[in-house]
Amino acid sequence: PHADPQTGAAVKAADRAHVFHSWSAQGLIDPLAVAGAEGAYFWDYDGNRYLDFTSGLVYTNIGYQHPKVVAAIQEQAGRLATFAPAFAVQARSEAARLIAERTPGDLDRIFFTNGGAEAVEHAIRMARLHTGRPKVMSAYRSYHGGTATAINITGDPRRWASDSGTAGVVHFWGPFPYRSAFYAADEDQECARALAHLEETIAFEGPGTVAAIILETIPGTAGIMVPPPGYLAGVREICDRHGIVLVLDEVMAGFGRTGRWFAAEHFGVVPDLMTFAKGVNSGYVPLGGVAVSDRIAATFERRPYPGGLTYSGHPLACAAAVATIEAMEEEKVVENAAALGETVVGPALRALAERHPSVGEVRGTGMFWALDLVRDRATREPLVPYNASGEANAPMAAFAAACKRGGLWPFVNMNRTHVVPPCNITEAELKEGFAALDAALSVADEHTV
Ligand code: PLP
Secondary structure, three states: OOOOHHHHHHHHHHHHHHOOOOOOOHHHOOOOOEEEEEEOEEEEOOOOEEEEOOHHHHOOOOOEOOHHHHHHHHHHHHHOOOOOOOOOOHHHHHHHHHHHHHOOOOOOEEEEEOOHHHHHHHHHHHHHHHHOOOEEEEEOOOOOOOOHHHHHHOOOHHHHHHHHHOOOEEEEOOOOHHHOOOOOOOHHHHHHHHHHHHHHHHHHHOHHHEEEEEEEOOOOOOOOOOOOOOHHHHHHHHHHHHOOEEEEEOOOOOOOOOOOOOOHHHHOOOOOEEEEOHHHOOOOOOOEEEEEOHHHHHHOOOOOOOOOOOOOOOHHHHHHHHHHHHHHHHOOHHHHHHHHHHHHHHHHHHHHHHHOOOEEEEEEEOOEEEEEEEEEOOOOEEOOOOOOOHHHHHHHHHHHHHHHHOOEEOEEEOOEEEEOOOOOOOHHHHHHHHHHHHHHHHHHHOOOO
């Protein structure tokens, strides 16, 4: 709808001439020119429409162009488009209140940032100042953002090019039963061994040197590995025993994605600091933040917090957050993610796994699911090697191309595809997506042994 191919060609040409894209070899990319989007769909200038199983970069939890959020941004723009962070502004106050009312435990003060990476940077700065200790521990198979500290605590290959700044960062293995680093036979053993490994790593680093342990509550980009029961409670206990700050990164898992407002609720664990972004306002205007517990807030009650941002709590972004949270409540978006996740997505993906030998494991909850694709189910050898590119990645590229031919835009990372559509997607839309996935998995099957 309302798309002129000539305009599309001009949009593409200016992009190729002048836009420098993230994470890419500039000469090797071919970005799609997008003409518009609504709900769970977007379309190009040539009449192709796609069902978005990625929610952008896993952030449009209420879909594209939600009328209440668009109206709230327009209304705020007309009233007070911007104001500096040192003042009390209605949209900012209200957003902070609505977020604090939903975060677990005593995470009642909100430090606003422009996105997830900045939230992580500030959480770590707070933890270091609060404890007076230098080190941060984080997991392999994690993503925490693209800025200096955030990329160094990240546990995936995007870190390697920035590794000169790793001083003070120690990586450890989290639990992942399907690809256990601990040769564990089952979830209980995986949990026990992962906790013992963390405890031992801390002992050898020196507990008095560790300011924080940061974990994605449910790791996202790295593969949606729901931690076994008891793991996060065990980490909480280790942190308490050693005076280490526990930071849960809910940038991707928060705001309804897992069928709860925050994934920490599934595990009954309250961190000392929690980072968020993305779903807080579905990314309609950039916004992130750190939810701060009473203990950490007390450190900065008389001593200034040495950090800030020109756009901290930007009124347009905060008005979008208020409208998003209210719309999610009114339309029961979190409940929708929980219900359809268990009754529709899980069963449908497991049925696909039965028919397609390329599916090694299905895992997830809410609107947060991964298919781990394999060459060989018996050995669990991934469909493509870790961090593959070019020819080595051809099977995953063929799978993604087949999804797109079927009108489905897939989330693809290494040997996995993630099913992470908007949290307010309908059952009928999901079924349309699964039909396209079914056909594309037949293409992946051709690459199994
Ligand atoms: N933390 C997690 C868990 C994320 O998934 C991401 C982004 O994907 C980030 C942090 C970084 O957020 P941003 O890209 O908004 O800086």
